[in-house]
Amino acid sequence: MTAEPLGTAVTEVRRSRFYAHLYRVEGPEDIARVLAGHHEAYRKAAHHCAALRCGTLEEFKNDGEVGRPGRVLLDLLRKHSLGSHALVVSRIFGGVLLGPGNVGRAFRDVGEAAIREAGVSR
Secondary structure, X not given: OOOOOOEEXXXXXXXXXXXXXXXXXXXXXXXXXXXXXXXXXXXXXXXXXXXXXXXXEEEEEOOOOOOOHHHHHHHHHHHOOOOOEEEEEEEEOOOOOOHHHHHHHHHHHHHXXXXXXXXXXX
16 A cells, blocks of 8 residues: 555535545455554544555445445546555535535535545546
């Protein structure tokens, strides 16, 4: 696993801030270390959603967030043919409920931006 993210992005939607990071991972055990780092770095975040693709293994974590954002992140990894990667987005709630559709769009947009910033998209 690379300790540093390959790409990062930040966006704000109705005062909620979304921090996305794309990592290269060697196996599913790396996702626990990545999430621990996000819990430390973004202590005010209400949710840390993630997706992982490593070989034939695909996993996602919604962390209690509405709109299935973990699934949205996994779809991004598939779309860009990123195997051996994890995409993690931490959300700091801004006080305005976004609803499932807006949450999903925010996670997709910031995830796409992190992938573009990493320069690994196809």
